[in-house]
Each structure stands twice: as structure tokens, then as C-alpha cells.
Amino acid sequence: MDEKISKVDPKLLELLTCPLTNGTLTYDRERNELVSDRAKLAYPIRDGIPIMLVSEARKLDE
Template structure:
């Protein structure tokens, strides 16, 4: 999945229904509001609520910096 993929405009977090940020280096979709990451496996986003992983404060800061670049 790449940043220009039109699918990114319609994908949403299954919990708060808000937009997700693609972090291609980490191969995840990230929800900074809930600090949850969702894996992308073989190009397919895993967006079940149980697939979300809570991230640490350090990872959250790293992901925010990566998203701003």
C-alpha cells in the first residue's frame, strides 16, 4: 500500500471511525487519537478492532514525527 492509494481516503479506524495515517516504513495504519496501530499484511490492512495494538508513548511520538514528514 502506498500513500497515493485512493483506498486510504475511505479507510477508517473501526473504533472511532476517524481517519488513519499510513506509516509505510512500519507497514501500519496509525490512529493517533487512540494511539492504536493496525498492521498491513501482504498489502491488506487488518482493520478488525482486535487487530489494533496500543503503542507506547515513545512510539506515538515517533509515529507523529514520521507522519509529519
């Protein structure tokens, strides 16, 4: 596991939604991402800050 992975405030995670679908997100601790199953995108978390830009999201494989 990467040493640079930071924890994200759980209260912040409860408030965030997918900017594309406005749907719920799940936290993938292993990859340090917020996942939108509906949009099939994973938003990265860098230095403890969720990057909620569709252009920065990783497309999920089918």
C-alpha cells in the same frame, strides 16, 4: 526493510477510517501500518490488505 511488504492502494487508504473512533488514519510506511492517533492504535497491513480489527491492532506507546 522486509521484502514481503506490499504497497496499498492510496485510494483505499483515503476511504478507510479507524473502526473504533471513525477518525482518520495515517500510513506508517516504515512499519507498514495504519495509525489512529485518536485511538492510539496501529492496524497492520498484511499482503497489501489492511487488517481493520481492533483485536489485531498494536497499541501505541505513550
